Amino acid sequence: MISRDEIILDYLERLAYAPYPVQEEALYAWAASEQGVLLSAPTGTGKTLVAEAAVYEGLRTGKSVYYSTPLIALTDQKLIELQDTVERWGYERDTVGLVTGHRTVNPNAPIKVVVAEVLLNRLLHPEAYDFANVGAVVMDEFHNFNEPQRGIVWELALSLLPAHVRVMLLSATVGAASEFVNWMARSLDRRVTLVEGRERKVPLHFHWVGDELLPDFVESIARGEDTRRRTPLLIFCFDREICWVTADVLKGRDVFVEGQRKALLDRLESFDFSVGSGNKLRTFLTRGIGIHHAGLLPRYRRVVEMLFQEKLLPVCVCTETLAAGINLPARSVILTTLVKGPRDKKKLIDPSAAQQMFGRAGRPQFDTEGHVFAMAHEDDVKLFRWKEKYDSIPEDTKDPGLMKAKKALLKKKPTRRANFTYWNADQFTKLQTAPPARLASKGRLTWRWLGFLLEANPAVEPIRQVIRRRLMDLPTIEGEIKRLTRMLVTLSHMGVVLLDPPPPKSWLDAIKPAGSSAGAAAVDPADAAAPPDDDEDDAEPSTAASPTSTTDLLGRLKLGEHVGATVAAATAKAAGKNAPAFTEPYDVITATPTPRLKDLMVFRAVHPLYGLFLMDYLAKAEDHELVQILESLLEMPGSVAKSLRVPWPDDLPPGRLALEVVDPAILTRGLAAHEDLYPPSDQSDLPPEMRKYPVPLAQKVRMLFESEIDHAGGLFITPVWGIGDLLNHGGDFDKFVRSRDLLKQEGIFFKHVLRMILLCEEFAQLTPKDVNRDEWQTRLRSIAAVLTTACRTVDPQSTDEILEELVDQI
Structure with missing residues (x-):
């Protein structure tokens, strides 16, 4: 039988380029370790090359390998990458498969790419899934162990893995990694070899930009020969609307290299931009500016990703979620701000999130260095420029003209805004040097x-x-x-x-x-x-x-x-x-x-206790009441929810459930008075702070639930009227988002509708008391059918893909 040392040596010979030290150390540690390796290294240090060694070993020894990631998007990406890799090694592409809830690709393949939840689900059912022939499990992006919502999935999976299965844990740099390894040995009886890397193959250079505004600066770094030019460039914003605003101020600037614009325009002809925000996006793309955030329809995000990966798009304005998901290789990144949060409570961004964004700069095999720029706020730039002019006139000048000019400048001194959170170069330095977070158990028992x-x-x-x-x-x-x-x-x-x-x-x-x-x-x-x-x-x-x-x-x-x-x-x-x-x-x-x-x-997409509680109330719900209650269970960002307020009772009259069940119960229990539930519509004689608004039905039902059940936290609802209004529009998605001025948020609402489809299916599994089961299921599935058609009309590919993805997530 071939030894692991021989396999690693053979693997090294197959590499197109020599590994750098941390990769080589991790590969030899994998060959020597009986139980596994934890590789902790910065983003951009080529951890995938190490992971592929476990895949290669599995193919050589006839053992199965699970390759798990925390995100569906990463799973799809790894499937394609690994199929390309094994084909290069001389194996068939179908030796790599993907397994999700309702989507499988070569499910019996020896190499299975899965989300972490699939791996855990199989470990929890040993009577159905045999791990006897599994040689290794790769856990990519293992620093997600620290996530309060997702960490427990990694924790349980690690705990349940059979002793003979070796683990390869790939993580961005984490603090006190040796302590975590010791904890694994004590608690899980699993002894893994720790390999830590501190240096990136492509070093990063950090620059504070305190004297230039973004449009001028972007144009300046996009010029020159290749060695001087800093594009392709990712510009990170922390607000979807700010992404559009930023793209708008950049669209008149020249960011192309020679010949790039014509190639881009030719490529754009192959895409359809006729739906929703497509025409607006296309305008920016023709200027070399891409936009990437959740507010875009997935079909348009894919276009931006393809153009950027094909090196046709020099600039992409994006939100920070891109840094943790899709791989868009960039030479440089710009942070337009270092603070985020509610308008009056902005705080310095988390160091881990900042370093994730920093790590997107510098492309291995393409760049010798990466660049990270942080922009000062425009108020501080104006103040900096003013100070330069003011200080250029000596304080002790005797020249009357200069004295007059200095006095005039003093009167025009720019000021900072009151109650506004600014940031500075010292904070930028702090983010660069902040120690990585320690791994710890954070997920709660649900x-x-x-x-x-x-x-x-x-x-x-x-x-x-x-x-x-x-x-x-x-x-x-x-x-x-x-x-x-x-x-x-x-x-x-x-x-x-x-x-x-x-x-x-x-x-x-x-x-x-x-x-x-x-x-x-x-x-x-x-x-x-x-x-x-x-x-x-x-x-x-x-x-x-x-x-x-x-x-x-x-x-x-x-x-x-x-x-x-x-x-x-x-x-x-x-x-x-x-x-x-x-x-x-x-x-x-x-x-x-x-x-x-x-x-x-049965309830996975909603709080289970609340789902069970609702089944006792939905029997009398009219259609518009049913839609209101179910839609409120879906998360909705405030920026979108404000455009989807529940109409006043005059426009959306209460139905049987409200009038016969919910309202009487609230009044009887003293939870609210009638005038609180139904204030007069005309309150023009009252000052704004004294005006009352009707309590939406979804909030009333929640009030009843919380008056009866101690649910230990975690119930989140958002009373909105989006799905109901879409149904009133005959399911015409494009017409609806235009009528509600949601073109810049259509991607958010698109996913919201898809979640509603799955929620209808979830509630169809149980039947309210005194309701015919077939009628109940037909009612819910009729709603789901209209919504499915609405989504497929604007983005058929993404509708099917995301429905599969969301099924995996619930």
């Missing part, structure tokens, strides 16, 4: 994960042990343990589980909500954005777990070193954030599922 674990084994103590072994500090661990008990009592209150011993009265009283209000309730940030475990753990059709095959699951979940008996001492001061004050100790021994648990587990 309702779906808890349901799955209880279905496998109703014993609660093993779940507590899982929590105690996580890579967290003691107060956080104990807060999570208390939150676990709180969640179990809520599930008992809803009839989802039977607790032994039953909860004492103090705990039942403690979880009774104090009431609700018409305003938005506080949302726990850890759960506010639909945790991946609630919406992504079934990345392919789930195989039902039988008790006999999964009762040992908790024993396999070694999620951290056991902290021992000292944990108990910390219990009293570890009440979780927003947790109620419980008056007596209570430890659940078992939580035995009832048939309602299976109903709870």
